[in-house]
Amino acid sequence: LSPLFLLQVEQVKLLDRFSMSNKSVTGTLYLTATHLLFIDSSQRETWILHHHIAVVEKLPLTTFGCPLVIQCKNFRIVHFVIPRERDCHDIYNSLLQLSRTAKYEELYAFSYNPKQKETERVKGWELIDLSEEYKRMGVPNANWQLSDANRDYKICETYPRELYVPGTASKPIIVGSSKFRSKGRFPVLSYYHKNKEAAICRCSQPLSGFSARCLEDEHMLQAISKANPSNRYMYVMDTRPKLNAIANRAAGKGYENEDNYSNIRFQFVGIENIHVMRSSLQKLLEVCGTKDLSVNDFLSGLESSGWLRHIKAVLDAAVFLVKAIAVESASVLVHCSDGWDRTSQVCSLGALLLDSYYRTIKGFMVLIEKDWISFGHKFSDRCCQLDGDPKEISPVFTQFLESVWNLTEQFPQAFEYNEAFLLQIHEHVHSCQFGNFLGNCQKEREELKVKEKTYSLWPFLLNEQKKYRNPLYNPDFSPELTLLEPNTASFNFKFWRNMYHQFDRSMHPRQSVLNLIMEMSEQNKQLEEDIKELEAKIKQRNGQLDTVPVKECPRSAPPALKTPPCFKKQQPLIPVNDVVRTIEGSNAADNRYSEFVEEFSKAEPAVVSLEYGVARMTC
């Protein structure tokens, strides 16, 4: 036993949970300080980060051994059968210990070391600069100003230091308004639409109770509508179901009374709370975890889980928001209860629909940085980074990614990034490998010194953006500020197989059309190069001697495309297997490594693979 492994068990079986014939592979299970590693007899490796582990369960002993089931936050479920109960028990207890983190400082991000220079690490954190982003939107300007009210987190701890507010909102108004809003989260700018001069603003619910009012808050809203020269009224969207909002009044919270605020149009949009969302996803996973699922069971399970309806509700809200801005040029103030879950979903999706910048790889990072990270979506609580209250856990960010995925499905040409990009982000929101998503708000991250002690995810993703490019992306499809108009009929919402069955390889199609297209694009580039090469050659020859045409070909052209529109020959370059399925990455930014030895193994067998693991571990 290598000292780097805490535990090693041999003759462990890994079952394929969807295989109808109960297939399994046998191999050795290792535990390291950060990962669980399984290497099967054909040297295929399965790496599971301890932070990803959500549940470990021992099942009743069978004749083959002791079954151990591990469920991960990235929806991987592995089912091991360990020959000896004693070993199973050891692994079980170790995993319980290892996957439970009490302090932020123990998270992987603080020990993860990709062997990068310090200057590069620092530069990585500078990649995304939100003040640049506000400049891009066109603020500050005559109507909107940068406020220093929260510079020291005095007004609101969960907001960022830099906030943009209407030009006419004075400090007393800000302070007054923040006192009337839950957790001090007063209305601030989230997105500014240059052409319409309309804004998306966000806040938390007012502390209105049954009759309370606050003049400063009323002034604040008025300042927002006045900051929009093209439209006098503004919308206030309460993203909660009306019933929940009413119930909140009893606790001294609630929603805006239209009579007290001038020129507002109030609207509920009915997105359910985090508890409903959590149990909805649980139901969905239960349904989709069934072997040999019939269509009818799938459909009824899908309906009763309500998951896709919730996704639809989120997108519907975003569409409502977008219409107010694009059609009526009206500003919109969005809130829910505390303004960090549903509000983040709706504001960010709204901006994504309005502004094509957010449909680019860099723009999407900016969007997440802005509406989720800086405005204090509670990543730590929602993703359970530390051992905490299970009732705080909820797949709010997953829903956001799924909504975006549905949009990419509806508009294949509109997005620069592909599904793999979304999946990779989801992976790292839970991996705690990078500093970006640690903690619940900016203040907490500053206290943790993430920018000094950890790495940022974004430069890693940008570095390997080739993997995340959508081959169908058409920049002409989305000139600046073109509105995306999704169709939110239920029919258009699909089950996201590659998210929920990401690791169940038997559930995947063997090859995607996208791979083919990527290949074609590559070939085009090759052909273009050939032409250049030929041209150069011709020039050269013509210079040398004025003789007859060049007949020889420097490199035989790819045979595949001789006779379009149907390819007449199979293209040798096209991978006929799924090893290149892009969502299964294997690189520095990927802690899933790869299940496919074919993809990265360096010809040498086991030893290398083990070293690989060791290298990881010592990082």
Add this chain to the structure above:
Amino acid sequence: EIHIKEPIEKEVNPRLLPGELLLCEANMVYKYIQEDGSSRGTYGKLVCTNFKIAFLDDHSASDDNEPQFKNKIVGENDITLQCVDQIYGVYDEKKKLLTGQLRKYPETLIIYCKDLRVFNFCLRYTKEEEVKRIVSGIVHHSQTPRLLKRLFLFSYASAAPNNTDGRNQTVMFDTLEDWRDELERTKGNVKYKAVTTNEGYRVSEKLPLYFVVPICVSEESILKYEGRGIPIWCWSCHNGAALLKMSAFPKDQDDSTSQTHKAFLDGIYKTISKPPYELLKTDDLSSSLPSLQDIQTAYTRFKQLFLIDNSADFWATDVKWFSLLESTNWLEIIRRVLKKAIEVAECLERQHTNVLLIEESATDLCCVISSLVQVMMDSHSRTKSGFQSLIQKEWVIGGHGFLDRCNHLHKSDKEEVPLFLLLLNCVWQLVQQYPPAFEFTETYLTVLSDSLYVPIFSTFFFNSQHQKDTSTSGESLKTQSGPFRFLTVWDWSVQFDPKALAFLNNPLYAEKPKPDKSQRKTARFKHQRQLSLPLTATKSSTKRGFFREETDHLIKNILGKRIGKFINSSDEPPNSFREFYDSWHSKPVDYHGLLLPRIDGPEIKVWAQRYLRWIPEAQLHGGGTIATTAKILDLMEEVQSLQVKMDEEHSQAISVGVHSVPLLRNSARLSSLFPFALLQRQSIKPALPTSTWKDLEDEDDLVKRDDEFVDPSGDIS
């Protein structure tokens, strides 16, 4: 109320096909645009001919805005009489089904079509006389029983000189040669022979003139029971195993008859079970698949989801879409049929046994399964001509009763079963799961399904080859014009011009390459799963003393409480079907080899193009699969032009701009319903439909469903 634009009286005449006669017409008919319940629409003339119902307005006369994809025979506002599904009349806001004799005439006529279009014609401004004539005319000609000879097919065939040379790559299977070629192609000719026993339809009128049986089956036995109890060859697998079908003896027979039948069958089974024949496996489809009645019921419910009167209806069904879909059971039937086909493929491919499909007539579910098995196993059937030949072999010549099953003559509703549509739906699942494996597109399947209702082609308008033969020759004696020469649907140029035909070809299809055995073998080997265990002794692991003993099962509660539930470690013995399915899916796909569909619930999808194409609410601007296709076509064009450029460079030819006009240039904002509905831009959706679904549910129920639902005042977030 309706805002009446003063209609411009302009003489518009219907474009008639040869042999087409105008039967009745009505002017000042107002056709609603199918949209959000508004009363927008156009005025025009509604006509009924012996071929179609057509609405003619000013727009149809003008040639501007010519769509890229247009059917030359059936226009946008044409409904062939066979395409009419149901006709409803609206009387004082109430919808009534119209059949046969009418006493009162409706204000609005709603026509539901079998291709899922819905037409709303308002007759309020039409002269009463004309209303009577047109309504009774339409109902009579489209909804009442008629004689075969009254089908437009015959008028057309006698009026239109058939000049198409019929040189089509599709094998028609109406000659002995065709069968022999097919035997040779599949290398079935060693053990099977094409027989001429049925010449003159001596054996049965239901059987084709020529068919194939095992060599050991004698002519006498074929003749004995009109071909019943005789295994008829469908196809031979590369390993020699064959797919056979047999029409069974009727079940309710007295003892002695069934005894003799049984003895006869035993004899047959005995002869074809011994070498050189493979082991025989029989499969009685009438008991192993849903009944025809179930299929018809499911489809009737299913299509109802898409026959939408107006926007309000659409959003009403949208609220509970998934459960509505479930309640139709149609997708589940598709799944079961696919599963059955995989089972058959497994027997042929892996178990090396012959499979004999048995059904009362051997012309219904037998056709579906045998065709599907061939599409999955024989890459030739995934080419256009191969697929068409397959339809000819198994369905048209094979004797599927299209006339009855489609109820073209309105003789008996009970006979109507959408079996051919079921096949197309199953094939569509394969097409969308493995796009590069098929030479044709889903659009091809869609227009093929539409062609079921176009009675200028004989393909889908006879019950059997015998019926077609007798109808053809019988008539010819009277008309003295020689036998009819019917068109076949496989001549797609009759319906589409070359530009539109391009949409039927799959740009991603790669033709079968020359086999490169060495390469493929290594590839396959690499991916084979190693199932054998290395025989090393289990080492006992060192115990790590410093870990405390833990007892709680739950670490974190992000996803579920009872993950054990996910794991149904069934101890049932692995059956061969499952192993076959699993092992195929764990290997890379050879698009020219065996193709097995995925049949997990989430993989079976609704054929959106066929079913949603006329619903504006389902439209996506600049989105949908067409956006992908457009991009692919763009790329291919780029490749092509680069190729041309390269060739030019090589030959130093003076560049002559041979720029083919791309089909979908500037396609960034095409409708997702393209190439079908060419609808105007719509408002994207109703003002605020969110949470409407909640209204359907009791709040209490919600709480009960969700044991974690804390009281709303604790609505943190």
